[in-house]
Structure formats: structure tokens, C-alpha cells
Amino acid sequence: MTREWRISTVTDAARARIAVARLAEAYGVPSVERVRLATALSGHLRQCLTKGGSWVLSLEGPESSAGATALHAVVMPSDAPVTGRAAWTVAVPCTEPGHAVDADAVAAEPAALSEALLGADEDAALVLDKLTEQEELVAFHREELHQTNQGVVALHAELDAAGRAQQEAFAAERRAREEAEKARRRLTFLADASAVLTASLNHDEIVRRLPELLVPRYAGGVDVWLFDDEDDLRLPADHPNAAVLAARTGRPQYAADHPGGMPGVDDRPPSALGPGRPLLCVPLSARRTPLGVLTLSSPGTRWDPDDAVMLIELARRAGIALDNARRFEHNRDIAETLQRALLTELPATPGLSLAARYLPATHGLNVGGDWYDAFRQRDGSLITVIGDVTGHGLHAAVMMSQLRTALRAYAVDGGGPGRLLTRLHGYLRHLQPDLFATAVIARFHPDEHTLTWAAAGHPPPVLRLPDGRVRVLDAKPGAMLGIPLRQDIADHTEELEPGSTLALYTDGLVERRAAGIDPGIERLATALGAYGSADLDADLEESADRILHPLLSDSERDDDVCLLLCHLHR
Numbered sequence: 392m393t394r395e396w397r398i399s400t401v402t403d404a405a406r407a408r409i410a411v412a413r414l415a416e417a418y419g420v421p422s423v424e425r426v427r428l429a430t431a432l433s434g435h436l437r438q439c440l441t442k443g444g445s446w447v448l449s450l451e452g453p454e455s456s457a458g459a460t461a462l463h464a465v466v467m468p469s470d471a472p473v474t475g476r477a478a479w480t481v482a483v484p485c486t487e488p489g490h491a492v493d494a495d496a497v498a499a500e501p502a503a504l505s506e507a508l509l510g511a512d513e514d515a516a517l518v519l520d521k522l523t524e525q526e527e528l529v530a531f532h533r534e535e536l537h538q539t540n541q542g543v544v545a546l547h548a549e550l551d552a553a554g555r556a557q558q559e560a561f562a563a564e565r566r567a568r569e570e571a572e573k574a575r576r577r578l579t580f581l582a583d584a585s586a587v588l589t590a591s592l593n594h595d596e597i598v599r600r601l602p603e604l605l606v607p608r609y610a611g612g613v614d615v616w617l618f619d620d621e622d623d624l625r626l627p628a629d630h631p632n633a634a635v636l637a638a639r640t641g642r643p644q645y646a647a648d649h650p651g652g653m654p655g656v657d658d659r660p661p662s663a664l665g666p667g668r669p670l671l672c673v674p675l676s677a678r679r680t681p682l683g684v685l686t687l688s689s690p691g692t693r694w695d696p697d698d699a700v701m702l703i704e705l706a707r708r709a710g711i712a713l714d715n716a717r718r719f720e721h722n723r724d725i726a727e728t729l730q731r732a733l734l735t736e737l738p739a740t741p742g743l744s745l746a747a748r749y750l751p752a753t754h755g756l757n758v759g760g761d762w763y764d765a766f767r768q769r770d771g772s773l774i775t776v777i778g779d780v781t782g783h784g785l786h787a788a789v790m791m792s793q794l795r796t797a798l799r800a801y802a803v804d805g806g807g808p809g810r811l812l813t814r815l816h817g818y819l820r821h822l823q824p825d826l827f828a829t830a831v832i833a834r835f836h837p838d839e840h841t842l843t844w845a846a847a848g849h850p851p852p853v854l855r856l857p858d859g860r861v862r863v864l865d866a867k868p869g870a871m872l873g874i875p876l877r878q879d880i881a882d883h884t885e886e887l888e889p890g891s892t893l894a895l896y897t898d899g900l901v902e903r904r905a906a907g908i909d910p911g912i913e914r915l916a917t918a919l920g921a922y923g924s925a926d927l928d929a930d931l932e933e934s935a936d937r938i939l940h941p942l943l944s945d946s947e948r949d950d951d952v953c954l955l956l957c958h959l960h961r
Contacts, residue, residue, distance in 0.1 A: 396448045397469065404436040407448045411464060412514070418452050418462050419489035422517040428464065428483045429514070435466055435479050445469040452485075460485055577701045580608075585708050594716040601685070601709060609698060610687040611668065617675070617683035617713070631662035634684045637672040641681065643703055646670040647689075653699040669693055673706035677714030685709065735764045740773050742960050743835060744927075746935040750899075750943070750952040760787035760828070761897045761951035764795055766802065771836075774802055774811075777895040777955050778830035779849065790826050794819070798832075808832035808845035809882040812869060816847065816880070819873030827873040831895050833957065835887075840959070842885040842893065847872050850898055850908060853916050857890030857924050857961075861916040890924035893957040899950035900942055914942055927958045 394414065396407035408429060415425045432448075439446045449465040462485055467478035584604045588597055594617075602613040616630055618638070633644035636659065645651035646659040647669035662670050669689040675682045685706045694702070737745040747763050760780025767773055776798060780791045794815065801814045811832055819826050829849035833842060844852060844864065848871030852864045869880035894915065901911025918938045927934050935956050943952065 392452045394450045398436060398439065398446045398448055399444075401440060404433075404440060408433055408436065411448070411450055414450055414452070415462055415483065417489045419485040419487035420462055420483050421487055422514050423521060424483040426514045426518045428462075428481060431481055432464060432466070439466065573697065577697065581701055581705060581708075584705055585712075588709055588712040589715070591712075592716045592719040594713050594720065597709065597712050597716055605687065605702075607690055609690060609694075609702060611690045612688040614686040615675075615683060616686065618681065619717075630684070631664050631670055631672065631686060633659045633662060633670055634672040634686050637674050637684050638681060641674050641676065643674065643699075644670075644672045645699075646672070647693070649693070651693065651696075651699070653694070653696045655703070656699060671699060671702065673703050675706055675710040675713060677710045680714070682710050682713055735766075737765050738767060738773070740767075740835075743773065744931040744956075744958045744960065745775070746931040746956045746958075748935050748939055748952070748954045750939075760791045761899065761953040762791045762795055763895070763953055763955045764798065765955070766799060768802055768805060768834075770805065771838075773835045774808075774832060775835070775893075775895065775955060775957055776830060776832045777849075777897060777953055778828055779897045779899075779951075779953075780826065780828045790823065790828075793823070794828060807843055807882045808834055809869075809880040812845050812847045812872065812880040813878065816869070816872045816878060820875065823873065824875075827871050829871055829898075833893060833895065835957065835959075840887045840889070842887050843882050844885070845869065845880050845882050847880055850896060850901060850912065853894040853896075853912065853919060854885065855892040855894070855919045855922075857888050859920050859923070861920040863912060863916060887959055889959055889961040890928070891959045892919065892924075892927055894919055894938075895955040895957070897951065897953040899952040900939075900954060902950070911942070918942060924961060928960055931956055931958050 394410070396403065396410065398404050398407055411432060412425055412429050415428055420428065436446070436448075445468070447467055447469050449467075451463040451465065452461075461482050463480060463482045465478050465480045587600055587604060591597055591600070598615045598617070601615055602610075605613050614630075614634075616634060616638075631646060633646035636642075636657075637644045640657075643653075643656040644659050645653060645656045646662045648661050648666075649669075650658050651669070651671075653671075656671070661667075665688070669692075671687045671689070671694060673685045673687070675685055687702065734749060735747075737747060745765055747765075749761065749763070760782055761778070762780070763775075763777045765773065765775045778791075778794065780787050780794060782790075797818050798811060798815060801811050806814075812830060815828075815830065819828060829847060831844065831846045831849045831852055833844040833852065835842060842854075846852070846868035848868065851866075851868070854862045854864055856862065864883065864885065866883045867881075869878055870876060896915065898908060901915055902908040903911060915938075918941055922934055922937070935954060938956075939952075939954060
């Protein structure tokens with residue numbers, strides 16, 4: 392279906408517009424599209440009238456309104472085929488059911504024109520209704536969007552707060568890790584420094600070690616003021632005022648131009664001896680006895696309070712180490728004095744030379760229970776003895792003295808070596824039940840070239856014959872003295888030829904932890920057999936030193952060493 396209208400005037404344009412609107416309604420064009428079509432057509436026709444001339448409006452659609460899909464409107468000049476001017480075209484969809492309309496009835500009836508005008512207002516009202524619906528929908532979506540935006544803003548705020556909280560948690564964790572690492576380093580340093588200080592029992596060594604441990608990490612300088620070392624020759628003015636206060640009050644003092652903020656430490660003005668450097672003065676004490684003051688100068692501008700707590704604890708441990716060292720040195724001096732007093736002066740015997748050596752252990756108190764003795768009996772025979780009391784230190788030295796005295800007392804009544812050892816065993820068993828000892832006794836008779844000996848749990852004697860052969864006198868010995876066992880220790884007798892040499896010794900000479908005792912006895916036998924009788928006759932003292940030298944090649948000894956040589960002249 393094609394309709395055409397010639398338009399030369401405004402009235403022609405109005406009638407054509409009305410006809411197009413009715414046909415569009417007839418072919419099922421939706422109201423909004425009809426208004427859009429009418430508005431666009433009116434605007435174009437107005438332009439055409441402004442230009443003047445005659446125009447043709449064509450409306451193309453299907454022959455029947457049923458099943459129409461689109462409606463096309465075309466406006467062109469009436470002389471378009473001659474001039475070739477382009478046409479204006481618009482198309483609208485036909486999506487609603489159509490109905491029959493007489494579009495030609497609009498031609499000259501005013502009533503029809505009025506009705507058409509009112510119909511246009513109805514279309515405009517429909518459009519306005521749809522516009523209102525769209526505005527309401529837009530307002531709804533706008534409100535929904537606003538609520539969504541508010542939620543997004545709140546979510547962002549929560550995420551931001553969560554992010555800040557996480558950052559703070561990470562920062563706190565990092566600080567905690569750093570503090571834990573610092574605490575670990577302090578504890579490690581304190582443990583290592585304590586091990587170094589307690590490893591030595593020499594108080595001068597401990598004093599020397601303190602600066603090595605503390606400088607430069609925890610102190611710029613270290614001064615150790617020990618009261619017993621002063622001998623009243625050093626005036627208190629030689630020390631900072633804070634150190635004197637620490638000595639008097641027993642409390643740590645901090646001398647600086649700013650508060651230290653250290654727990655348990657008193658703040659003091661800067662020291663006149665060094666006003667530009669902060670000082671930390673910590674008392675050195677043990678068993679509530681003041682020993683001195685440890686004065687530290689700051690490695691920087693000030694100390695960390697936790698470092699100060701660690702330094703105070705280190706000073707406490709250093710005080711204990713110094714006290715232990717001084718007690719040890721005191722006990723060692725007493726024990727060494729006692730042992731020197733107990734060393735026997737060997738008697739001069741015609742035809743028989745004696746040489747003795749005693750070397751203390753290089754560890755511990757350097758005083759043990761090893762001992763030797765030589766004395767005459769009433770019948771003129773010579774008793775030589777060497778023994779070893781269990782343990783070390785002052786107690787072992789005292790017990791050795793008691794054992795030596797008891798042996799001399801028993802020897803006054805006579806009796807052989809086995810009888811003397813049996814009586815010593817009874818003495819230890821009943822009067823000193825916690826004390827044990829080993830010993831070897833050898834008796835030389837001046838009128839007979841015989842050797843009578845007996846052993847109780849001690850390494851066997853070694854006998855060198857005049858021809859250089861060496862024998863280990865390992866006849867069955869008795870058990871250790873003092874054990875809870877009744878025993879009668881037997882004598883053993885050996886014929887001696889002039890030029891024979893007997894070696895009595897303690898286990899410190901021959902026993903080594905890695906090798907045992909038997910290889911050491913063999914080394915002693917080899918060393919003793921390497922000397923000729925003439926050398927032994929000439930200088931037994933020098934021979935004793937030369938025998939000891941290869942057997943004590945290691946400078947560190949865990950036990951005392953005692954050697955007694957008895958040489959029968961040719």
C-alpha cells in the first residue's frame with residue numbers, strides 16, 4: 392500500500408501529518424513510535440515549507456494491516472525526478488495489532504482536524520505516562536544505586552580499616568620479632584659470657600676477660616674495681632662518684648646528663664672524671680659480700696634499658712665467678728702448703744740411693760692424694776712406700792697426711808709390708824669409711840740383698856736387673872684399701888743383685904684415658920731399661936728426670952704423678 396500527499400501550504404502539511412498518524416495507528420505502530428514519527432515528520436515538513444515549493448509525502452506499507460512489519464515515510468520535492476534532489480525517509484516498526492482507519496476523511500472537516508489534534512494529545516499523554524514510568528524507574532534505580540554506592544563506600548571504609556589493622560598487626564609482629572631476636576641475642580651473649588667467666592678459676596683471668604666480652608658491643612670502656620686489690624693505696628677520688636655510691640649502697644648507678652630510664656638503676660649527675668660520657672656502675676658481689684664495682688662507659692649516646700638489665704645480670708654472675716676463683720685460690724694455697732710440708736726428705740742409706748719426684752695435676756686444685764715416704768724400722772730395714780688417696784684437693788691432702796702418719800705409727804711395731812697394708816686397710820675401713828686408697832710398700836734389709844714388697848690395688852712395681860732386663864712385679868696384689876671387705880695382704884720376696892733398681896709410681900704416670908694403663912707400664916719399663924747401672928750409680932736424681940721426660944710428653948695432666956726410684960749400688 393502506498394499513499395501520497397501533495398504539500399504546498401501549512402494546511403496541506405497538517406492534513407498529511409494527521410493522515411500519517413492515523414495510518415500509523417492503523418498499521419500497529421506503537422504510540423511512542425507514532426509520536427516520534429509525527430514529530431520528525433512535522434519538523435521536516437516545516438523545513439520544506441520554509442524552503443517553499445511543492446512537496447510530495449509518500450507513505451509505504453503493506454496492502455493489509457495484518458502482519459505489517461514496518462511503515463516508511465518519504466518526503467521529496469515534486470520535481471525530484473527532474474532535479475535529482477534526495478528524498479527524506481523515515482521508517483517505524485509495526486509491532487501492535489492494527490485496525491481499519493479512513494485516512495481520507497480528514498480532508499476538509501474541521502471536526503476531523505480537531506479530533507485528530509486531540510488524538511495527537513492522547514499520544515503525547517501516553518508518551519508522558521511512559522516518560523513518568525521511566526522517570527520513576529530511573530529514580531528507583533538511582534536510589535538503588537545510591538544505596539549500593541553507600542554500601543560500597545562502607546565496604547571500602549571497612550576494607551581500609553582492615554588494611555590499616557593488618558598493617559598495624561604486621562608492624563606489631565615485626566616489632567615483636569625484632570624484640571624477640573634482640574632478647575635471643577642477649578640471652579645467647581649472657582650464656583656465652585657466663586661460660587667464659589666460669590671456665591677460669593683465676594680471678595686475674597676473669598678481670599682480663601670482662602673487657603674482651605663487653606667492648607665494643609655493650610661498652611666503650613670497662614673498669615673493674617676490686618676492693619681486695621686496692622690495699623688502701625688507691626683513693627676513692629680515683630673512681631667516679633657513681634662507682635663510689637654503687638660500692639656503698641650496693642645499687643647500680645647511672646651517671647649522665649639525661650635520665651637513663653633503667654629499672655633498678657639510680658640516676659646521677661655526670662661524672663666529673665668524664666662528663667661527656669654516660670657511665671653505668673654496677674656492684675660486684677657474691678653471697679651478700681661486696682667484691683668491687685664494674686664501671687662501663689656507654690658505647691653510644693645511651694644504653695637500651697633491656698641491655699642494662701642484661702649487663703647487671705652479667706655483673707652478678709661475674710661477681711660469683713670472682714668469688715669462686717678467690718675461694719679456689721685460697722684452698723689451693725692451703726693445700727699446696729700442706730702438701731709441701733708433708734713431702735718426705737728421703738733418708739741417706741749406705742749402699743742404697745733414693746730419688747723421688749712429685750708433679751701435681753695441671754687441672755683443678757693441683758693438689759691430690761698421691762704421696763711417697765721412706766723411713767727406717769727398728770731393725771734397720773728401710774721401708775719405702777708410695778700411695779694414692781682417692782680424690783683431689785684439700786680433703787685428699789689431709790686424708791693422705793693421716794694415712795702417712797698411721798703407716799709410720801704401725802711400722803714402729805715392726806712387721807712386713809703385707810702386715811702394714813692390712814692394718815692400714817682396717818684403719819680406713821673402721822675410722823674413715825668413705826676414704827679409699829691404693830699403696831705399694833717395699834722393704835730393703837741392710838744385711839740381706841732381698842726385697843720384700845706388697846701391693847693393695849696399686850700399679851705393680853717395676854724392677855730393673857743389673858743386666859738391663861726389666862721385670863714387672865705383678866704377683867697377686869691385695870684389693871684397694873678401705874673397701875668393705877676383710878683381707879690379709881701377703882708379702883712377696885725378690886732376690887736383689889747389686890745394681891738393681893726398683894721403681895714405685897702412681898697411676899698418673901702410666902695411665903691415659905685413651906690407652907689404659909698397660910701400655911704406660913710398658914713405656915716405663917722400656918725407659919728404665921734404657922739406662923745402664925753406671926748411670927744410675929752416678930746420678931739417680933738426673934736419671935729420675937730423664938725417665939720422666941718421655942713419659943710426660945703431654946703438658947696437660949688430669950692426675951698427679953709420683954715416682955720413687957730405689958737403686959742398690961754395685
